[in-house]
Amino acid sequence: MRRCTIILPDAGPINSLWVAGRLDLLLELDMQIVIVDAVYDELTSDLSYLKDAEVKDFIDGNSPPFLIERTDIGEDERQKRRLGQKLKKNAGELAMVDFVSDEGGLERYLKANEPVAILFEDAGLRVFNRPPNLHLISTVGLLRGLENLGVIASADEVIDEMLHPTKPGRRLEDARRFTDLPDGVDEPAAIGSSWKP
Known part of the structure; x- marks a missing residue:
């Protein structure tokens, strides 16, 4: 059996593990963990909120195994944030669609013929x-x-x-x-x- 690269398509798993005080379990896996940029931004957008600050410290302090993947949606949202413009409420979901459908996104991991695991909570994941x-x-x-x-x-x-x-x-x-x-x-x-x- 081969080890996986883990892809997080939504903020749910990290939010849930934070609530339980068990973010450390992600490190127990000893695998690369990929998060798209807009999901990372959603997880860490308000550093006055304890969850966002602790999640940011955890991910930034453990890179690797965490890898933040750039998406066009994520880049657009970061530019809007810099300019003080209104952000999309569903930017994380849109960025994941971008990542899944773009040849440089999920497909790049799957083409290597190595196992990839999608760790999710979104019941709508298809x-x-x-x-x-x-x-x-x-x-x-x-x-x-x-x-x-x-x-x-x-x-x-x-x-x-x-x-x-x-x-x-x-x-x-x-x-x-x-x-x-x-x-x-x-x-x-x-x-x-x-x-x-």
Whole structure:
């Protein structure tokens, strides 16, 4: 089995892991983690908010394994921010569509015939004509796998903390919602992949 490059198409997994105080689990994977620029900007846009500041410190302090991929949408939004113009509310989603559809984006990773895992929470994620080296896994599926490997004692404890935040600096409105409970999504790549440490 070969290791994966992990692609984060939305901010959900990082937001959820932050709520539970478990961003460190991403480092346990010991894999390259790709985030598109507009999603990174969405995650880190308000440094007066504890989550954004801590996520920025975490990603910036762990590069690698984190890699921020440039997109045209992300560049346009950064330029608007510099000029004080209104930003699009869905820039992260648009940037991911840009990344997935552009030859220099996701396709570049898939062409290498190495396994790629998409770690997601967006229930609307659809992958048409899924290539044989693409693995789909949700945050809940990731936690179940980490529990099976003994990396964490209990996926349910981490998920409960995501659903009912009690960590310092977390607010009730930070609570996460999942559509794939109790088991999560874990659809391996047909060619064989290993996202597990």
